[in-house]
Amino acid sequence: MALVARVRALLLPGSRLRGATLGRAANGGGAGARRALSHRVLVEADPAAGVAVVKFRNPPVNSLSLEMLTELGICLEKLENDKTVRGIVLTADRPGIFSAGLDLTEMCGRNPAHYAEFWKAVQELWLRLYQSNMALGAAINGTCPAGGCLLSLTCDYRILADNPKYTIGLNETQLGIFAPFWFKDTMVNTIGHRATERALQLGLLFTPAEALQVGLVDQVVPEDQVQSTALSVMSQWLAIPDHARQLTKTMMRKATVDQLLKHREADIQNFVSFISRDSIQKVLQVYLQKLRKKNH
Ligand SMILES: CC/C=C\C/C=C\CCC/C=C/CC(=O)SCCNC(=O)CCNC(=O)[C@H](O)C(C)(C)COP(=O)(O)OP(=O)(O)OC[C@H]1O[C@@H](n2cnc3c(N)ncnc32)[C@H](O)[C@@H]1OP(=O)(O)O
Numbered sequence: 001m002a003l004v005a006r007v008r009a010l011l012l013p014g015s016r017l018r019g020a021t022l023g024r025a026a027n028g029g030g031a032g033a034r035r036a037l038s039h040r041v042l043v044e045a046d047p048a049a050g051v052a053v054v055k056f057r058n059p060p061v062n063s064l065s066l067e068m069l070t071e072l073g074i075c076l077e078k079l080e081n082d083k084t085v086r087g088i089v090l091t092a093d094r095p096g097i098f099s100a101g102l103d104l105t106e107m108c109g110r111n112p113a114h115y116a117e118f119w120k121a122v123q124e125l126w127l128r129l130y131q132s133n134m135a136l137g138a139a140i141n142g143t144c145p146a147g148g149c150l151l152s153l154t155c156d157y158r159i160l161a162d163n164p165k166y167t168i169g170l171n172e173t174q175l176g177i178f179a180p181f182w183f184k185d186t187m188v189n190t191i192g193h194r195a196t197e198r199a200l201q202l203g204l205l206f207t208p209a210e211a212l213q214v215g216l217v218d219q220v221v222p223e224d225q226v227q228s229t230a231l232s233v234m235s236q237w238l239a240i241p242d243h244a245r246q247l248t249k250t251m252m253r254k255a256t257v258d259q260l261l262k263h264r265e266a267d268i269q270n271f272v273s274f275i276s277r278d279s280i281q282k283v284l285q286v287y288l289q290k291l292r293k294k295n296h
Contacts, residue, residue, distance in 0.1 A: 040068050041075045042093055047084035051234055053139075053227065054079070057093035061100035064147050068103070069121040076128050087238050088132075089230045090155060091139035095223065098140045098166075099148030104291075108284045112272050119271040122147070123264060126182065129154035131257055133246045135237035139230035140217065144168040145205060146175075149216075153186045156237060156249070158217040159230045160208050167205035168216060174203035176283035177274075180267065182260045189256060191215045 045052040054075060056062040064072075079085045092098045106118045129136065129151065138152035140160040149168050152158050160168065170187060172179045179187075179200055187196045195214050198204070208220040221229045237245065260267065274280060 038071050038075060040071045043075055043079070045079075045082070045085060049231075049235070050084060050086040050238055051089065051231060052079050052082075052085045052087075053089045053091060053231075055091055055093040056099055061097045062092055062142075062148070063100045063103035064122070064125075064151075065103035066106055066118050066121055069118075069125050073121070073125055073128060076125075076132070080132065080134065085134065086242060087135040087137070087234045089137045089139050089227065089234060090151065091227055091230070092142050095141040095161070095226075097142040097148075098138075098144040099151060100143075101146030101148045101150075104284060104288050107275050108281060108288060112276055115272045115275050116268050119268050123182075123260065123267065126150065126154060126186075127257065127260065130186065130253055131250075133242070133249075135234060135245065137230045137234050137237070139226045140166070140168065141223065141226045142166055145171050146179075150183050150186060152217075153190055157219075157230075157233055159219045159221060159226055159233065160211060160217040161223040161226045162208050162220045163223055164207050164209075167207055168211050169203070169205040170200055171203040171205050173201060175287050177280065180271070181263075182256065182267070185256045185259065189253070 040056070040058040042055040042057055043052055044055070054072075056068075056072075058065065058068045062068075076088070079088060102122065107115065110118075132154075136155040138155040138158045140152055140158055142161070143166045144152060144160075145167065146169075149170050152168070160166065170179045170183055172183075184196060184200060187199065191199070191214050199206075199214070206214060206216055208217070211217045212220045219229060219233070275284075
C-alpha cells in the first residue's frame, strides 16, 4: 500500500490518529509552543525557535512497525510543510529505549505482499529523512539497535545519553540477517568504510564511549541533558542560511540517495525473497522467542 493509502487506513473511523491536532501546549515548551498528538508520535513545536521535537511513543520498545513508520512519515511531511519549522529533533518520549529497530513481527510469518509493503515503508521513511531539507538532530535517550540506529544516522548530528546500558549500532548479523546496502552506505557516510565493515560484519553494538570514539555519535552527555544539548546544537545548525546548508547536505548525500532510488524495486524484491526463506524465518522466530521468553 502506498503512503497515501496507508494514511487513509489510519484515518478511518476508530483510528486514534483521526482528529490529531496541533494546538497550544498545555504545559512545557516556550511561549507559543505547540503540541501535536497522534497515537505513536508526539510533536512539540516551538515556532519561535523554528524547531520541533518529535517523540516516539510506541510501547513497549518503540519498534518501527508499519503503523509507526506511517505515522512518523505523516508527521514529518506535516512538519516539512510548516514554514515555521526549520529543524527537528528526534527522541523517545520515555528514556530507556530510543527505538528497538524494525518491528520483527512485521518480518515473521507474514506473506510476500506484506513484506513488500513493509519494506517500501522503510525505504520511504529513510528517503524522507535522509533527503530532508530541515536540520535533523537525534537526542538518543535510550538503547538504539539496528533500525533505531539507522534513524539516528539519517540525522545531521547525534547526541547520546551517557549510560553504558544504552548501546547503538547495526547489529543485524547477530540476528542472522544483514544490513542492506543503503543502511551500510548511511553508516559509511558517518564513520567511514573500515569502521563500518568491522561494525557490520560483527554486528557491533557500541557503548556510548565506543560510539563517540568511532564517530557514530557527536557528543555523549549526562542523561538529563540529552534533549537540551540537542536543542542547543540545533541553534548552531540553524544559524547557517538554510539554502547554503541544504545545498551542502544534498551534495553530500545525493549519490547515496540516488543508489536507492535507482534500485528501489529490486531492493524490495531482494528483501522479500530473502526474508521469505524458511531458514531466515526460523532464525528470526528463534530470536523473537528468546526476547519473549525473558519476560515469561
Ligand atoms: C534488500 C536487502 C535484502 C535483504 C536484506 C536482509 C535483511 C533485511 C534487513 C532487515 C533489517 C532489520 C533491521 C532491524 O531493525 S531488525 C530489529 C533489530 N532489533 C533488535 O535486535 C533489538 C531487539 N530488542 C532488544 O534487544 C530488547 O528488546 C531491547 C534492548 C530493545 C529492550 O529490552 P527490554 O528488556 O527493555 O525489553 P524486552 O523485554 O526485550 O522487550 C519487550 C517486548 O518487546 C518485544 N520486542 C523487542 N524488540 C522488538 C522488535 N525489534 N520488534 C518487535 N518486538 C520487539 C519483545 O519481544 C518483548 O515482547 P513481549 O515479551 O512483551 O511479548
